[in-house]
Amino acid sequence: MGRVGQALTRLVLGHGRRLRLQYACLADSTGFVWLAEETSDEALRELLVHKENGRKLVDQPLGHRHGELSPIEQADGLEGPVVLVDCTASDEMTPMLTEARQQGTHVVLANKLPLVGPLARYQALTGQAPGELRYEATVGAGLPVIRTMEGLLATGDEIQSVQGCFSGTLGYLFSRLEDGVRYSAAVRDAWRQGYTEPDPREDLGGLDVARKALILARRIGCAWELHEVAVEPLYPAEMSELSLEEFLQGISTLDDLYAQRLAESQAQGKTLRYRAQVSGSGCQVGLAAVAQQGRLGALRGPENIVVIRTGRYSATPLTIAGPGAGPEVTAAGVLSDILDIVGKG
Ligand SMILES: NC(=O)c1ccc[n+]([C@@H]2O[C@H](COP(=O)([O-])OP(=O)(O)OC[C@H]3O[C@@H](n4cnc5c(N)ncnc54)[C@H](OP(=O)(O)O)[C@@H]3O)[C@@H](O)[C@H]2O)c1
Numbered sequence: 001m002g003r004v005g006q007a008l009t010r011l012v013l014g015h016g017r018r019l020r021l022q023y024a025c026l027a028d029s030t031g032f033v034w035l036a037e038e039t040s041d042e043a044l045r046e047l048l049v050h051k052e053n054g055r056k057l058v059d060q061p062l063g064h065r066h067g068e069l070s071p072i073e074q075a076d077g078l079e080g081p082v083v084l085v086d087c088t089a090s091d092e093m094t095p096m097l098t099e100a101r102q103q104g105t106h107v108v109l110a111n112k113l114p115l116v117g118p119l120a121r122y123q124a125l126t127g128q129a130p131g132e133l134r135y136e137a138t139v140g141a142g143l144p145v146i147r148t149m150e151g152l153l154a155t156g157d158e159i160q161s162v163q164g165c166f167s168g169t170l171g172y173l174f175s176r177l178e179d180g181v182r183y184s185a186a187v188r189d190a191w192r193q194g195y196t197e198p199d200p201r202e203d204l205g206g207l208d209v210a211r212k213a214l215i216l217a218r219r220i221g222c223a224w225e226l227h228e229v230a231v232e233p234l235y236p237a238e239m240s241e242l243s244l245e246e247f248l249q250g251i252s253t254l255d256d257l258y259a260q261r262l263a264e265s266q267a268q269g270k271t272l273r274y275r276a277q278v279s280g281s282g283c284q285v286g287l288a289a290v291a292q293q294g295r296l297g298a299l300r301g302p303e304n305i306v307v308i309r310t311g312r313y314s315a316t317p318l319t320i321a322g323p324g325a326g327p328e329v330t331a332a333g334v335l336s337d338i339l340d341i342v343g344k345g
Pocket of ligand 1: 326
């Protein structure tokens with residue numbers, strides 16, 4: 001019940017109601033509320049307001065601490081298809097997700113972590129099971145990336161490579177650089193406006209993009225671990241040790257480096273993008289000089305783009321672009337996964 005979980009609840013209270021969706025249980029880091037008996041919109045709306053006000057579910061009159069009851073066991077008594085939705089940023093839930101699928105509960109993820117852990121755990125989670133697994137929102141938020149890839153694979157196409165820009169924050173940063181803003185000023189502005197994680201090194205380190213690239217690589221059959229993704233961070237390793245304040249001050253030392261890299265690429269009719277590349281031969285994430293008029297070069301601000309080259313889409317690759325972050329579009333991606341599943345039920 002964080003930003004995405006709350007946006008999903010708002011969607012269900014609005015559009016989802018017409019689709020006869022019903023929440024049985026809501027959870028946060030402290031505990032959960034079992035709602036299966038309490039089906040009124042009013043009860044759900046009250047819980048939403050409680051979370052929107054930054055409060056914890058365990059402090060709610062209906063709240064239980066984790067461990068007091070098993071929501072999965074409770075779900076056994078429910079009628080119709082049951083979907084467990086993970087909108088956390090924690091991998092604590094992964095064993096529960098795997099077990100839930102084995103017991104016939106469907107699983108939908110906005111959370112990338114269950115998909116990027118050790119390969120054996122990934123295979124256990126994604127293997128054959130009575131419950132379905134969907135994770136559209138993990139790459140490109142609401143953009144139809146995974147379902148497009150699955151449609152290609154299901155119809156016998158061969159995905160040769162996937163490349164793109166999967167970070168709205170880094171897209172914003174490089175658009176500012178193109179506007180003539182210094183690297184440190186662009187990072188500090190993005191941080192002040194809340195476009196980055198609380199510590200911007202989480203974005204600049206490239207790990208989030210590497211996770212998305214690994215999710216796509218594993219989906220096309222590459223049995224790789226996260227450490228096998230080559231990642232180029234946008235700051236030197238020694239700056240990892242600095243406090244946040246020291247980092248935000250020290251980052252000015254990188255201004256000339258990135259100004260020079262941009263000027264060199266522009267002299268060749270190119271620009272800089274933080275690009276992910278996935279193919280059977282490897283997975284790389286880092287800064288690349290790309291044609292200014294090309295698909296990646298034409299991208300502006302925080303948009304995401306995914307370019308899929310296949311046997312059928314060979315000369316002109318299949319391209320998906322649009323906003324790739326934000327609670328509302330992410331929740332819409334989650335909801336479309338849920339509807340795909342319950343529509344079959
Ligand atoms: N925001 C986006 O634009 C976006 C886009 C695509 C994907 N995602 C992914 O979606 C996920 C959620 O993002 P967010 O922005 O909504 O994060 P968030 O605001 O930090 O919300 C995370 C939620 O997970 C809850 N939580 C943490 N540990 C838990 C546990 N063990 N059991 C149950 N609940 C637990 C937290 O509880 P408390 O409320 O008690 O802290 C919080 O409600 C992340 O994995 C993120 O990477 C986000």
